[in-house]
Amino acid sequence: MAFDLAALARHWVHAHEEDSPSTLVYRPKGYALPPARGRKALELEPSGGYIEHGYGPTDRRVRDGSGRFRLEGDDLVLADTGGKERRLRILELEPNRLVLTKP
Secondary structure, eight states: OOOOHHHHOSEEEEOGGGOOSSEEEEEETTOOOOOOSOOOEEEEOTTSEEEEEEEOTTSOEEEEEEEEEEEETTEEEEEETTSOEEEEEEEEEETTEEEEEOO
16 A cells, blocks of 8 residues: 555554554644644654654653655654664555554
């Protein structure tokens, strides 16, 4: 299945309450998620860059990593600034939902 880069390139927030044992679920920034103590996020930029956001010891958002991303078939490949790559299979991409396989 071919996925649209324009639909993928946005700021996604981890909806951990929707995860399954084998999947990660993300919702777009601004989506009405229940309150949670820190949520990770994945910001995919139209230019091909990405930023991962986590949270620190005081529950403030911190930058966890960055680099470049690309699509290879159904795989989202994240290459960090050190050259290390992670490959996540895209299972579902809708305007309000992104589902990836757990690494």
